[in-house]
Amino acid sequence: MKILQLDPSLTYRPEPENHQYRNYKDGPLVDRVKMTYNLMHTYQTVDFVKKKNALWSSCTHKKMSVMEALSLLDNLVDESDPDVDFPNSFHAYQTAEGIRKAHPDKDWFQLVGLLHDIGKILALENEPQWAVVGDTFPVGCKFQKSIVFSDTTFKNNPDAKHPVYSTEYGIYEPNCGLEKVLMSWGHDGNVNLCIY
Ligand SMILES: [Fe+2]
């Protein structure tokens, strides 16, 4: 007898056919997305990044399992994402499932997909969304044109007028290597809550 096994996660995969991802020009969520980037690009400065790195680098804030952290993402809708208007836990499973489909032999890759945005739980720890979600970018040098919305969103960032931070190389040497670069603070960096 053949047992038909239904996959309940199919219900939670709102992935339309031929969807154009990362459209920052129009679409139903563009105002919310732009507002989040506006705040991010105004307040992410060298000083802010250094302060947040110091605050969150101790691994003493909280202890939880990976599954607990993933479940917490049930409570977070990422306001910077033009493609995702549902809790980020869905996005984690959706990403892992997408990778499983394309790379069924690479279990490590599927796991990376599941965990890649787990740092967004910081937005549930009294950090504002603009400090946690969205694309990260180098600080301490001129803000690059390739950053989304950069033509309008950096005008009130004090670093954009700083005598060193606003220059082409800023605090860096040419070809200094990525490990020397200070990136805007957020979910892509360290999550030092102690997740085991
Ligand atoms: Fe991310």
Ligand SMILES: [Fe+2]
């Ligand atoms: Fe993601």
